[in-house]
Amino acid sequence: MIDFFESSVRINPDGEFFTFIDDSGEEFAYTYWEARLASAALARRLQAAGVRSGETVAIDLPNGPEYVLLMLAAAYGGLSMVMIEHGLSESEKLSCMFEIERAGVNVSHKIDSILAAQLLRDVRSLPTDDGGIVTSIYGQSRRNRSIMGENQDVIDDTIHFAERAAHLFDRDALAVVMFSGGRQESAEGKRRKLKAVPLTWAQLLDASVVANSCLGAGATRLWQERLPFNSFSASSSARTSEPASASVWQCVLPLGSIDGLQSVMRSVVGKTPFRLHTGADAEQILRDAERNRITHVAVDDSLLQDLLTVEEWRFDAVPGVSSRLSRYQCVLLAGRTRSPRTIKRAYDLGARIFTSYGIPETAGTIASTLITSDFQGGILPMDGYDVRIVDQDEEGCGRLALRGPGVFGGYLNTRTPFTVDHMFIADEKASLEGGQIHLQSRSKDMFVSAGQNIYPVEIADVLRHVGGVSGVHVFGVNDSRCGMLPVAVIERNDPALTPQVVEETTRSWFSTFTVPISIFVFDQLPRTEHGKLDRPAIESIFNS
Numbered sequence: 001m002i003d004f005f006e007s008s009v010r011i012n013p014d015g016e017f018f019t020f021i022d023d024s025g026e027e028f029a030y031t032y033w034e035a036r037l038a039s040a041a042l043a044r045r046l047q048a049a050g051v052r053s054g055e056t057v058a059i060d061l062p063n064g065p066e067y068v069l070l071m072l073a074a075a076y077g078g079l080s081m082v083m084i085e086h087g088l089s090e091s092e093k094l095s096c097m098f099e100i101e102r103a104g105v106n107v108s109h110k111i112d113s114i115l116a117a118q119l120l121r122d123v124r125s126l127p128t129d130d131g132g133i134v135t136s137i138y139g140q141s142r143r144n145r146s147i148m149g150e151n152q153d154v155i156d157d158t159i160h161f162a163e164r165a166a167h168l169f170d171r172d173a174l175a176v177v178m179f180s181g182g183r184q185e186s187a188e189g190k191r192r193k194l195k196a197v198p199l200t201w202a203q204l205l206d207a208s209v210v211a212n213s214c215l216g217a218g219a220t221r222l223w224q225e226r227l228p229f230n231s232f233s234a235s236s237s238a239r240t241s242e243p244a245s246a247s248v249w250q251c252v253l254p255l256g257s258i259d260g261l262q263s264v265m266r267s268v269v270g271k272t273p274f275r276l277h278t279g280a281d282a283e284q285i286l287r288d289a290e291r292n293r294i295t296h297v298a299v300d301d302s303l304l305q306d307l308l309t310v311e312e313w314r315f316d317a318v319p320g321v322s323s324r325l326s327r328y329q330c331v332l333l334a335g336r337t338r339s340p341r342t343i344k345r346a347y348d349l350g351a352r353i354f355t356s357y358g359i360p361e362t363a364g365t366i367a368s369t370l371i372t373s374d375f376q377g378g379i380l381p382m383d384g385y386d387v388r389i390v391d392q393d394e395e396g397c398g399r400l401a402l403r404g405p406g407v408f409g410g411y412l413n414t415r416t417p418f419t420v421d422h423m424f425i426a427d428e429k430a431s432l433e434g435g436q437i438h439l440q441s442r443s444k445d446m447f448v449s450a451g452q453n454i455y456p457v458e459i460a461d462v463l464r465h466v467g468g469v470s471g472v473h474v475f476g477v478n479d480s481r482c483g484m485l486p487v488a489v490i491e492r493n494d495p496a497l498t499p500q501v502v503e504e505t506t507r508s509w510f511s512t513f514t515v516p517i518s519i520f521v522f523d524q525l526p527r528t529e530h531g532k533l534d535r536p537a538i539e540s541i542f543n544s
Contacts, residue, residue, distance in 0.1 A: 030050065309465065
């Protein structure tokens with residue numbers, strides 16, 4: 001990472017590295033030179049606090065400049081990071097730390113918002129002069145001296161430290177430990193184990209290089225034309241015929257997740273600025289994209305729904321207005337949830353949605369396909385990745401085996417399934433058709449009603465947008481005439497919410513086949529110890 005970053009510092013020291021947009025919409029811009037001084041100074045300060053090269057720190061922070069500078073500081077200082085998703089509950093965070101300790105990883109410091117503020121003084125208003133930048137990290141010297149010569153010595157030492165660290169940077173060293181398979185109840189009521197995923201800098205960087213070559217501005221046409229159906233040019237916007245330009249990523253997912261982290265890594269590798277948002281404010285994200293010519297953004301299904309809802313309301317309020325979502329060259333749909341209804345809404349608004357597959361074990365996205373009118377559900381593997389199906393059934397469906405630039409070498413705290421030729425065997429069930437991956441992992445949630453395929457996740461996605469709803473679970477119940485019918489169970493945080501209100505609010509949103517046959521509203525639904533809805537327990541209430 002530091003080799004790419006230092007190259008950008010040398011080529012364009014005063015160029016914009018990233019801009020942070022906080023909850024209020026205020027912007028803080030950082031040049032490559034400023035970020036280099038601040039992160040190298042931070043690495044030296046961590047060393048002074050006793051954190052030595054090769055040790056591990058845990059990062060529990062919301063999106064912000066502190067997070068980015070700590071990532072760079074870790075690379076400069078030869079540290080590895082345990083990435084704790086800031087939005088997890090306290091019990092889930094404790095589970096993460098417990099699994100890390102079980103794996104024998106010694107975490108010397110856990111850096112939360114309080115410690116980060118102490119380490120990085122006034123980082124959001126860095127003075128642009130060199131002395132001010134260093135002072136914002138170190139503070140005043142212990143002798144309270146402010147002699148120009150002393151300050152310059154510290155700056156020179158910091159620059160020398162950064163240059164030496166770049167020379168010694170080890171791409172094969174452990175960079176981050178992330179977590180996969182969170183402790184939540186599966187559909188069968190079994191608890192999934194939290195798995196510690198180690199990734200080296202080389203795996204993160206190489207995965208970013210491949211992703212940039214396939215998803216970068218001007219690159220998607222050549223890559224997607226390898227698809228067996230020839231609808232890419234017909235259904236793509238005219239932007240694909242424009243000259244290639246730099247990809248500007250908008251980072252809106254948590255940096256503690258692999259998809260959020262990779263948005264930053266792709267920008268560092270591509271030597272392009274990125275825009276970092278502290279939260280998932282849909283209107284702020286779209287306004288930022290409109291004003292700053294952002295080309296790429298990675299979102300999950302939930303955030304995509306919020307973006308779509310904001311745009312649909314805007315269309316109703318201002319007839320004839322153009323879609324801001326259509327301005328992106330690539331909206332990368334990350335995560336494992338795929339709602340056909342959400343994808344159709346996005347397609348109707350002219351958004352260039354790339355469905356994708358990527359997990360922490362693969363250091364991010366390894367397959368992606370632009371959704372067009374001819375989309376058949378397959379996801380195209382990126383260059384350099386080998387994909388195979390093992391333990392196939394009669395229909396060719398089995399477990400997904402993977403090998404490639406970003407694929408990790410094994411879990412820290414549990415056994416890792418590999419083929420005899422060392423391909424990682426993922427949890428997902430899939431099939432391969434025409435060289436494309438067809439994921440099957442969520443097919444068990446679908447049921448047939450009166451000859452129609454019903455996806456409970458689509459129905460739940462609609463109900464979550466009703467005011468006063470704090471939780472939703474949708475499942476099928478047996479029916480002698482139709483086979484199965486959907487039932488919706490809702491947890492409310494507003495006493496005024498009733499089944500009648502829900503039905504009246506959502507009546508126009510459902511087709512004849514997807515409208516729930518019954519809607520039940522409760523003040524509280526059963527939850528697991530980690531705060532997730534306990535789906536087996538909810539269904540058992542109705543099956544008892």
